[in-house]
Amino acid sequence: MEQKRDIDTLDDIKVLVDKFYEKVRNDDLLGEIFDNVILDRWPEHLEKMYRFWQTILLDDHTYFGAPFVPHAKLPVEKEHFNRWLELFFETIDEDFSGENANKAKWQGNRMAEMFHLKIMYRRSNPSMFPS
Numbered sequence: 001m002e003q004k005r006d007i008d009t010l011d012d013i014k015v016l017v018d019k020f021y022e023k024v025r026n027d028d029l030l031g032e033i034f035d036n037v038i039l040d041r042w043p044e045h046l047e048k049m050y051r052f053w054q055t056i057l058l059d060d061h062t063y064f065g066a067p068f069v070p071h072a073k074l075p076v077e078k079e080h081f082n083r084w085l086e087l088f089f090e091t092i093d094e095d096f097s098g099e100n101a102n103k104a105k106w107q108g109n110r111m112a113e114m115f116h117l118k119i120m121y122r123r124s125n126p127s128m129f130p131s
Helices: 010-026 031-037 042-058 078-095 098-123
Strands: none
Touching: 010 031, 010 042, 010 078, 031 078, 042 098
8 A cells, every 4th residue: 555645845735736626627516616716717726726735834935815805705605615625635635644634634624614604704794895
C-alpha cells in the first residue's frame, strides 16, 4: 500500500485544487452554481485558489483578499456546503495524509460553517445589506 504524502508544496496544492474543482464542475448539485458565477474565468479562479491554499497551508502569503465577498449572494443552502465539504474531504483523502491535509479539512469545514452563517444572516437582514 502506497503511503500518502502531506500537502507540502505548491504543486501539491495545485493537484488538490484541480482535482477538487473538476469534481465540483461535474457535480449535479454544485456544478451549475459554480459555472454560472465563474463562467469562462476558471483559470483565474483556480489561480486564486492556489494562492489562497498556499497562504493557509504553507504560510506563504500570496493571497490577499476577502474570501467571503464573492460568495455573499450565492443561491446556496446548507446542503450545498455539505456537498462541498464531502467533495473536498474526499479529494484530500484520495492523495494526501498528514498535518496540512488535516489542516485543510479543518479550514474547509470552518469556512463552510462561517460562509453559511453569514449568507443566512444577510438573507434574514436584507435592509442591512442593500444590493
